[in-house]
Amino acid sequence: MFVGQVIGTLIASEKPSALCGVKLMIVQPIDQQLQPDGEPLIAADTVGIGVGERAFCVIGKEAAMALSETFAPVDVAIVGIVDAVDIG
Numbered sequence: 001m002f003v004g005q006v007i008g009t010l011i012a013s014e015k016p017s018a019l020c021g022v023k024l025m026i027v028q029p030i031d032q033q034l035q036p037d038g039e040p041l042i043a044a045d046t047v048g049i050g051v052g053e054r055a056f057c058v059i060g061k062e063a064a065m066a067l068s069e070t071f072a073p074v075d076v077a078i079v080g081i082v083d084a085v086d087i088g
Contacts, residue, residue, distance in 0.1 A: 003082055004029045004055050010042055018072035019044065025078060027055055032087055043076040056080035 004027035012024060023045040031037040041057075046066050049055050055078040058066060063077035 001059070002029050002057050003085070004041070004043075004057055005034075005036075006049055006051050006053050006055050006078075007040060008051060016073050018067070018069045019074070022046075022067060022072075023048075025049060025051075025055070027057060027076070027078065029057075030054070034085065041076050043078045044072070044074045045078045047078055047081055049078055049081050054082035054085070056082055 006025050007028050008026035010024040010026055025043050025045050026040050027043045028040045029037045043057055044063065044067060057076055057078050059076055063074050064071045066077040066079050067074065
């Protein structure tokens with residue numbers, strides 16, 4: 001799991017049928033200081049997030065299970081929108 005900043009949308013002219021109707025977003029992982037942490041990733045959007053919002057993401061098997069058609073060919077999925085970050 002990680003928190004990331006949505007920095008863009010990916011448009012694909014062709015994709016597997018399991019991903020038809022699924023938006024693909026470009027997510028920049030961020031650290032505890034809300035600074036970029038690593039390379040941007042492509043994530044399947046399950047919540048209707050927009051560019052500029054912070055996303056709660058899952059990786060691996062959990063990402064595939066987050067879609068309505070389970071075991072779709074995805075490695076990262078957005079499963080929540082982060083409203084606030086409070087580091088205590």
